[in-house]
Amino acid sequence: MSKTSECPECGEALTLEEGTIQGEIMQCPSCGVELEVTSVDPFEVEPAPEEEEDWGE
Amino acid sequence: MTTEAAPAATLSDADAQAVLVDLVSTPSVSGDEGAAAALLVARMRELGFDEAFVDEAGNPVGIKGRGARQLVFLGHVDTVPGEVPIRIEDGQLYGRGSVDAKGPLASFVCGVARATVAPEWSVIVVGAVEEEAPSSKGARFAKDQYAPELCVIGEPSDWDAVTLGYKGRLLVDFSLRHAIGHSAGPEQSAAELGCAFWAAILAGAEELNAGEQTLFGRLDPSLLEINTQDDGLFQTVKLTASFRTPLGFEREAWEARLRAAAPAGAELAFYGGEVAYRGGKSNALVRAFLRGIRAEGGTPRFKVKTGTADMNVVGPQWGCPILAYGPGDSKLDHTPDEHVPLEDFQRAVRVVTRVVEQVTAPGAR
Numbered sequence: 001m002s003k004t005s006e007c008p009e010c011g012e013a014l015t016l017e018e019g020t021i022q023g024e025i026m027q028c029p030s031c032g033v034e035l036e037v038t039s040v041d042p043f044e045v046e047p048a049p050e051e052e053e054d055w056g057e
Numbered sequence: 058m059t060t061e062a063a064p065a066a067t068l069s070d071a072d073a074q075a076v077l078v079d080l081v082s083t084p085s086v087s088g089d090e091g092a093a094a095a096l097l098v099a100r101m102r103e104l105g106f107d108e109a110f111v112d113e114a115g116n117p118v119g120i121k122g123r124g125a126r127q128l129v130f131l132g133h134v135d136t137v138p139g140e141v142p143i144r145i146e147d148g149q150l151y152g153r154g155s156v157d158a159k160g161p162l163a164s165f166v167c168g169v170a171r172a173t174v175a176p177e178w179s180v181i182v183v184g185a186v187e188e189e190a191p192s193s194k195g196a197r198f199a200k201d202q203y204a205p206e207l208c209v210i211g212e213p214s215d216w217d218a219v220t221l222g223y224k225g226r227l228l229v230d231f232s233l234r235h236a237i238g239h240s241a242g243p244e245q246s247a248a249e250l251g252c253a254f255w256a257a258i259l260a261g262a263e264e265l266n267a268g269e270q271t272l273f274g275r276l277d278p279s280l281l282e283i284n285t286q287d288d289g290l291f292q293t294v295k296l297t298a299s300f301r302t303p304l305g306f307e308r309e310a311w312e313a314r315l316r317a318a319a320p321a322g323a324e325l326a327f328y329g330g331e332v333a334y335r336g337g338k339s340n341a342l343v344r345a346f347l348r349g350i351r352a353e354g355g356t357p358r359f360k361v362k363t364g365t366a367d368m369n370v371v372g373p374q375w376g377c378p379i380l381a382y383g384p385g386d387s388k389l390d391h392t393p394d395e396h397v398p399l400e401d402f403q404r405a406v407r408v409v410t411r412v413v414e415q416v417t418a419p420g421a422r
Contacts, residue, residue, distance in 0.1 A: 003348060013195075021344055021422055022343065022344070023083065023343070023344030023346075023347040023348040024339070025338055025339050025343070026342055035255055036357075038351065048338075048359075049218075049347075049356075049357050049358045049359045050359065051221070051359045051360065051361055052218075052358060052359065052360045052361075053271060053272045053273055053360070053361055053362075054220075054360045054361070054362050054363070054387060054388075055362060055363045055364055055367025055387065055388070056157070056212070056213065056362055056363060056364050056388065057157065057158075057212050057223065057243040057362060057364040057381075057387060057390060057391045
């Protein structure tokens, strides 16, 4: 299992920390962008969903 | 030998669609939700909820599981007025409330019915009454009945998105009675003074919004109504304005500012205040939705909304992880074209089932 990944924004090498959960939002320690942990085995991240503004209700 | 599976396990897509269609087909304008509440309670009993009842406020409530830990799905069963002919066309269900918010509520009922709930949990589905009315009667009652660890509000976010927060709201009625002068003279009319007050509101908001780029972060005034009348001696101007308020909005300071800007003799009445609320995105509930949406083939999205919802009512008191979820496009809320894609409804049902099973699983984080 790969315990490393890289930031899709800046390429920073990321290491899976113990206790990390799929679906978690983490921050890239290099560029600060928010990342979503989409898998822990293997360790994979994607840019976290951006916040859209909407109306309604 | 015959074997009987639990009803919940056999809830087919067709059964789920029938729950939605029956609910949308039962009118439930705010204040007149009795028939829809009774229908929903009957359905929840048939679907194997451990308890289903109408509470003292008139909310239909279903509870699955008998544990002490609470996961609350708080939808609303009422709709705004207006008949949208009920029909299915090209995979879309048209009808009043199909989006706001019977689609979300039916997805909660069906998704929870299908889920296996761990023994230490109770999963509570509430269809609040009068969400569309200023009273928010159902949510105000529910907020004192439960103490959930996690809460999902039922509002349309689209099946692949979750709503993290809603702006707040405040309304003001302004009234001024002013002696009529000759229009050739220097005196301002009541109408002009009313317009000047509205201009002061806009200027004040612009000042508070300086540097703020997002709609969610801005104070947004709207002029809802303005009219004048005179009796030959006096002219009266009345206006009603609403404010969509951001997080951290200081209501008392804003009211004081408007009172100072109002002309002498004006009467101001502030009401309808709801505080903006936003849940976090680093918690078990958000994680479960992100995973559930991805498991159904979606790419999850986050939203914040400029309107208000029952999240504004229960969020500050419950203080637990909270978000809003449900199929449908909220741009169709309250419109004559209100409709929800049935496939999106089915996806939302499956996401809800996944979320329930993930967050209530033993050892879940």
